[in-house]
Amino acid sequence: MNDRMSDAENRLARIERRLEDGGRDVVPAWRRATQGEPRWAVTAVILLAVVLQLMLPHRLAFQPYWVLPVLEFVLLAGLIAGNPRRVEPRTRWLRLVGLALMGLISLANGWAAVRLVLGLVNGTEGKEAGPLLLTGGGIWLTNVIVFALWYWEWDRGGPMARVRGRQQYADFLFVQMQSPETAPADWEPAFLDYLYLSFTNSTAFSPTDVMPLSRWAKMLMMLQSSVSLVTVVLVVARAVNILR
Template sequence: MTDRDDDVPAWQRKTEGESRIAATLAVLAIVVLQVALPQQLRPQPAWLLPGLEILLLGVLVVANPFRINREERWLRNGGLLLTGLLSLATAVSADRLVFELIHGPLSDNASALLASGGAIWLTNVVVFGLWYWEFDRGGPAARAHARKPLPDFLFVQMQNPELAPPEWEPQFVDYLYLSFTNATAFSPTDVMPMSRWAKLTMMAQSTISLILVILVIARAINVLHSDS
């Protein structure tokens, strides 16, 4: 590494790429939450989407097992397809949860309602974290090769490099944090969206999170009040 490279933040230059472990564990956690949902909230047949997700995840891990730095179109499309399948399963479960809140027997069970709503809300947080991770500056492999200099998300470490380790660059956990804070605060906190797609995606996530929280908690309180 040259002296000139030392003056360039890691997120702006070519690096070895981030470890696959965190993103892989996140996908596995989503699949577990999907399988744990009540039968009436899962897309049918119940095994189809989780099976496809695990299969696709396995292909991606085998093709690029350690560091996400291999730039190939089919790998990029495979990652986006996997995130799309996870999103589809979450969307179907959220839609069925709303139906159950209004018409189904689950709406009369406060504990099951809160547990299912919490699982879907958490799944939604991780899914949006994956979308942010997949699209910021072209995705993890493109970031490893420093393809795009302008960030879609401006992290604190980018604004204050003197407060971060020299080799700091955003990784999946940073995007998961972004997703969680956006879902709880319903607005940006310390990570600023810079591009229009980032702003619209964060707005969509905040809206979905707010609707889920209001509907589930309101119904659960109503059920508890009726039982008392």
């Protein structure tokens, strides 16, 4: 009897401590209001995407080839100026600028990918294996970045909405959500987690350890796998044919 009473008292004490902490031990960090994630990771990756666009052959770029990269730099500068250190909800125009920036990066890379695929099919691209592999690799890597940005921007309403912790249901199920004991108590998905998701989906052509839950997430991952598969197959097949 004394042991049962002691156990009950211990449970009651734990509940009281949790209530005093505002329920932080009950509600995981990714479901409550938290501080915005640092901006450096997404900024560095966007800059890499812009540099990769400038390194592509100009004949594959949207003409004039420098227009979209310049616009992307301007929009990125606006985001940094409006929210320099952390991705936090401040004004609505910051999200609109971010969406416009991702749209431009997607347009530039999609244009280059289509031009490359059409050139390979028509026999006007891929005269040398080395430059072809570099071009295809640049487009593939930019594609990884593009989809990572879209996953990051749309999961549970985007990074600024996730900071508020208002949306209960996630669009992507990470391992730490299923097994919270494997991660720190303050863990929540950040941009590098979505970059990893995008990379594994582009290499495995299917989900690995991060599962899509919503329909739009499934369709977007399917689209990414399709684009990656077509790019890799055509570029590698053409390069092998040249080397032979």
